[in-house]
Amino acid sequence: MTQSSATTPPGAVSRPCDAAAESEQLPSPARRKVLKGALAAAGLVLCLRQSGRVALAGAQKYGAAGEPGGVVDNPLVFVAIHPDNTVTVTVHRPEMGQGIRTSFALVVADELEAEWPQVRVEQAPADQARYGNQDTDGSRSMRHFFEPMRRVGAAARMMLESAAAAHWGVPVSEVVAERQKVWHHGSGRKLSYGELAVQAAREPVPEAAAVRLKRPEQFRYIGKSSSRLIDGADIVAGRALYGIDTRLEGMLYAVVARPAVLGGKLAHYDAQAALAVPGVVKVVEIPSHPLPALSYPLGGVAVLARNTWAAIKGREALKIRWEEGPNRHFDSQRFETELQQAVRRPAKVVRDQGDAMGVLREAGRRIEAEYYLPFLAHASMEPPAATARIVDGHCEVWAPVQDPQGTRDLVTGLLGLKESDVTVHVTLLGGAFGRKSLADFAGEAAVLTKAMGGTPVKVTWTREDDIRHDYYQAVALERLEAVAGPDGLPVAWLHRSASPTEDATFEAGAEGEDSSEYGMGMINIPFRIPNVRLEIPGVPAYTRIGWFRSVYNIAHGFAIQSFIDELAHAAGRDPLEYQLALIGPPRRIDPRTLSDEWNYGESPQRYPLDTGRLHAVIERAAREAGWGRSLGKGRGLGLAATYSFMSYAAAVIEVQVGAGGKIDIPRVDIAFDCGPQVNPDRVRAQLEGSCIMGLTVARYGEITFRDGRVQQSNFNDFPVLRLPESPRDIRIHMQPAGFEVPLGGVGEPGLPPIAPALVNAIFAATGRRIRRLPLGTQLADWRA
Amino acid sequence: MALTLRINERSIAVEAAADTPLLWVLRDELGLTGAKFGCGMGLCGACTVHVEGQPVRTCVTPVGAVEGKSITTIEGAGHDPIGRAVQAAWLALGVPQCGYCQAGQIMSAVALLRNTPEPTDGDIDAAMAGNICRCGTYPRIRTAIHRAARELREAR
Numbered sequence: 001m002t003q004s005s006a007t008t009p010p011g012a013v014s015r016p017c018d019a020a021a022e023s024e025q026l027p028s029p030a031r032r033k034v035l036k037g038a039l040a041a042a043g044l045v046l047c048l049r050q051s052g053r054v055a056l057a058g059a060q061k062y063g064a065a066g067e068p069g070g071v072v073d074n075p076l077v078f079v080a081i082h083p084d085n086t087v088t089v090t091v092h093r094p095e096m097g098q099g100i101r102t103s104f105a106l107v108v109a110d111e112l113e114a115e116w117p118q119v120r121v122e123q124a125p126a127d128q129a130r131y132g133n134q135d136t137d138g139s140r141s142m143r144h145f146f147e148p149m150r151r152v153g154a155a156a157r158m159m160l161e162s163a164a165a166a167h168w169g170v171p172v173s174e175v176v177a178e179r180q181k182v183w184h185h186g187s188g189r190k191l192s193y194g195e196l197a198v199q200a201a202r203e204p205v206p207e208a209a210a211v212r213l214k215r216p217e218q219f220r221y222i223g224k225s226s227s228r229l230i231d232g233a234d235i236v237a238g239r240a241l242y243g244i245d246t247r248l249e250g251m252l253y254a255v256v257a258r259p260a261v262l263g264g265k266l267a268h269y270d271a272q273a274a275l276a277v278p279g280v281v282k283v284v285e286i287p288s289h290p291l292p293a294l295s296y297p298l299g300g301v302a303v304l305a306r307n308t309w310a311a312i313k314g315r316e317a318l319k320i321r322w323e324e325g326p327n328r329h330f331d332s333q334r335f336e337t338e339l340q341q342a343v344r345r346p347a348k349v350v351r352d353q354g355d356a357m358g359v360l361r362e363a364g365r366r367i368e369a370e371y372y373l374p375f376l377a378h379a380s381m382e383p384p385a386a387t388a389r390i391v392d393g394h395c396e397v398w399a400p401v402q403d404p405q406g407t408r409d410l411v412t413g414l415l416g417l418k419e420s421d422v423t424v425h426v427t428l429l430g431g432a433f434g435r436k437s438l439a440d441f442a443g444e445a446a447v448l449t450k451a452m453g454g455t456p457v458k459v460t461w462t463r464e465d466d467i468r469h470d471y472y473q474a475v476a477l478e479r480l481e482a483v484a485g486p487d488g489l490p491v492a493w494l495h496r497s498a499s500p501t502e503d504a505t506f507e508a509g510a511e512g513e514d515s516s517e518y519g520m521g522m523i524n525i526p527f528r529i530p531n532v533r534l535e536i537p538g539v540p541a542y543t544r545i546g547w548f549r550s551v552y553n554i555a556h557g558f559a560i561q562s563f564i565d566e567l568a569h570a571a572g573r574d575p576l577e578y579q580l581a582l583i584g585p586p587r588r589i590d591p592r593t594l595s596d597e598w599n600y601g602e603s604p605q606r607y608p609l610d611t612g613r614l615h616a617v618i619e620r621a622a623r624e625a626g627w628g629r630s631l632g633k634g635r636g637l638g639l640a641a642t643y644s645f646m647s648y649a650a651a652v653i654e655v656q657v658g659a660g661g662k663i664d665i666p667r668v669d670i671a672f673d674c675g676p677q678v679n680p681d682r683v684r685a686q687l688e689g690s691c692i693m694g695l696t697v698a699r700y701g702e703i704t705f706r707d708g709r710v711q712q713s714n715f716n717d718f719p720v721l722r723l724p725e726s727p728r729d730i731r732i733h734m735q736p737a738g739f740e741v742p743l744g745g746v747g748e749p750g751l752p753p754i755a756p757a758l759v760n761a762i763f764a765a766t767g768r769r770i771r772r773l774p775l776g777t778q779l780a781d782w783r784a
Numbered sequence: 785m786a787l788t789l790r791i792n793e794r795s796i797a798v799e800a801a802a803d804t805p806l807l808w809v810l811r812d813e814l815g816l817t818g819a820k821f822g823c824g825m826g827l828c829g830a831c832t833v834h835v836e837g838q839p840v841r842t843c844v845t846p847v848g849a850v851e852g853k854s855i856t857t858i859e860g861a862g863h864d865p866i867g868r869a870v871q872a873a874w875l876a877l878g879v880p881q882c883g884y885c886q887a888g889q890i891m892s893a894v895a896l897l898r899n900t901p902e903p904t905d906g907d908i909d910a911a912m913a914g915n916i917c918r919c920g921t922y923p924r925i926r927t928a929i930h931r932a933a934r935e936l937r938e939a940r
């Protein structure tokens with residue numbers, strides 16, 4: 001449906017790439033580290049890591065301006081109007097199910113006064129200098145690009161108006177663009193956008209300050225609920241193309257045997273039997289890279305064949321001996337004990353207010369609890385896959401990647417090419433959830449096409465490959481201690497969070513959460529507690545740690561929201577009333593006063609933590625859910641609320657626990673405040689999806705290691721929630737907000753309250769406190 | 785070996801070993817990439833097509849076993865009224881997120897409605913339990929199946 005073309009169609013409002021915004025790169029405290037490929041001797045790629053550990057120097061830039069590539073809002077880059085009256089919007093952020101291709105196009109079309117049926121979308125290749133930041137994570141595509149995309153549409157509309165005015169020889173003030181036509185007031189003459197396309201392309205681009213945006217009441221698409229999806233018709237007809245669907249002339253299909261233990265290396269292999277499998281063409285070694293892992297291929301042996309099945313069979317026939325390296329003894333069960341030890345002794349203090357340790361020491365009674373979240377795999381339905389070829393020294397890659405520029409940098413470095421000799425086409429992503437931020441799989445395709453003299457090669461990961469070679473959500477052990485005052489509210493609060501850092505994937509030896517990681521829902525608790533101490537033990541990583549939807553907010557939200565429920569019950573108070581009392585009166589808190597310097601990379605003035613909004617979503621969820629209503633035996637309501645990615649979310653889950661611990665969830669009420677909703681139906685979809693993914697985390701998700709190897713392999717032993725277990729009734733309650741309110745994130749913030757709301761509901765239903773995720777069979781002995 | 789398959793009402797000759805899973809023949813040899821690879825073990829339903837009107841998991845179905853049988857893939861789902869009704873309901877309710885699982889979901893839903901025109905929630909649970917959606921579109925899938933059933937009933 002969308003035609004990709006390297007050349008600008010004639011008559012388009014588009015000129016050659018003349019106006020790419022200069023992008024300044026400052027050390028960014030963004031949670032996603034920046035990989036900069038730089039070629040060194042021996043073809044090694046050097047990595048400059050920029051993370052929450054880097055001290056900020058110079059003027060701080062916030063939001064998109066603080067991200068590599070920054071913001072581009074030039075209409076010539078993003079909009080093309082064709083003589084046939086269609087409009088192409090180039091979307092530079094990858095689509096992984098969040099609906100960004102639809103939502104960006106809606107924003108541009110609205111300001112442009114384009115008619116939706118005439119709008120097409122084209123996916124931008126990796127080119128951050130041209131398009132601005134493309135690294136799609138952190139729930140920030142719309143948060144960062146709503147305003148720029150509005151300016152893009154509005155500026156293009158103004159160019160069409162200028163062109164029409166010039167054509168008619170009338171002042172531009174006498175013309176107006178509406179519904180894909182420009183009208184002349186006086187004469188009633190009109191010209192379609194198609195008729196104006198050629199001339200409009202020659203008009204000067206208006207200065208940013210001169211761009212006239214619509215008033216929100218003039219919006220036709222923005223903020224309106226509709227189920228329209230730009231790729232919907234292709235998806236339901238099986239025509240939508242994902243990375244794994246790429247097919248090129250003469251392409252070989254590759255499947256790779258990788259070291260089971262991170263850091264392992266090939267010692268010896270025998271390809272004879274593999275080569276005897278019909279359809280197998282060649283067996284190629286992929287070099288491994290010394291740790292840290294970064295986004296490099298893991299190395300191993302690739303089997304290239306005429307089709308995927310032959311490659312899979314060929315791989316089964318390989319005989320390989322590995323040298324397993326330093327992680328070969330890693331055992332996640334033993335590691336849990338190490339984490340326990342780590343949270344039971346003093347550690348690095350990251351927030352200290354009052355004298356929590358003194359109060360805890362003196363207290364007659366302390367309430368304490370430890371909560372455990374295991375490693376998690378993303379298991380997007382489309383496993384990693386990528387295709388690459390080299391023609392005349394130019395490498396082209398087709399891949400489902402969240403970070404197009406990072407992928408391009410990786411391939412540039414791996415192949416020893418210039419950036420201009422690498423093109424990364426971004427396909428649809430069949431789910432990603434953070435896994436496809438690091439494109440080791442695209443690196444494999446690039447290395448293999450090079451080894452094959454440029455022949456196109458598609459690498460497909462099996463589900464087993466995906467589960468065993470993920471960048472995992474970090475395991476976490478959270479210890480909380482509190483002393484309650486006479487009213488039951490805490491007067492002292494100690495929280496130690498022991499979790500390997502994602503930084504270790506980039507920097508050997510990095511230990512413990514960095515400021516962006518403990519910045520996710522741990523450091524910025526907005527509760528009225530006089531004595532607070534937060535500590536981060538330095539624990540190592542033995543596997544590749546990555547980002548999983550909402551990241552460290554999962555463990556922090558689970559622990560803190562469970563603990564508050566425990567405190568409420570210990571105080572004999574209602575958990576809803578207790579939590580509201582703990583939050584206290586509405587106030588807008590500067591995150592820096594909570595020792596949170598990161599604030600998701602956003603300005604603390606523009607994005608303070610607003611306890612009034614947190615309070616409001618909790619009250620709303622509780623009211624809608626009928627909090628306090630009487631339920632039968634074995635039934636309970638659980639509440640949890642979290643603030644993440646600049647959005648406020650509260651969930652009330654109703655659970656029925658049956659004999660043998662059978663869980664039934666008749667209803668979930670979620671109240672959500674992300675500021676104004678640009679595409680309300682997709683916001684709802686993200687919340688429904690976050691709820692279901694959150695329930696998988698709560699009930700099933702667990703990756704374990706023994707002898708350095710992941711013990712799970714496929715959906716049989718890494719189960720995910722299925723339709724019959726899905727809540728019958730998920731009610732999403734959106735808090736209204738005007739467009740003067742800054743946007744919050746949408747893709748991730750719905751997930752963190754789900755697991756704690758479920759365990760709190762289970763406690764209400766059974767009196768059993770679940771402190772270890774997943775729930776699994778912990779209630780197997782429950783008798784209804 | 786040379787095989788003749790009947791796919792979406794067309795006869796297609798293909799060269800493949802009889803034990804090759806139908807999924808890879810469809811995707812790699814015939815370019816019918818609508819059926820997706822999700823697990824390769826019959827666990828996720830992403831690869832679902834119809835053989836003689838019944839849903840099968842092509843990742844565990846040897847191509848030799850379906851020779852001469854009538855195969856319908858997602859690319860042919862719109863050829864019949866049930867398929868069209870399901871696709872329309874999916875769009876009306878904005879079911880897809882990433883969309884990757886949806887070909888399989890739709891093929892399972894179409895088979896359900898063919899066998900059970902007025903499915904209960906329990907029927908939907910049973911028919912759709914084998915199709916995983918990691919994006920979590922289940923609530924909308926359930927609603928969309930009911931909607932398609934209603935539309936089909938009203939059209940009768």
Ligand code: FES
Nearest residue numbers: 822823826829843
């Ligand atoms: S790929 Fe066939 S059931 Fe999963």
Ligand code: FES
Nearest residue numbers: 882883885917919
């Ligand atoms: S829509 Fe993404 S897996 Fe179902």
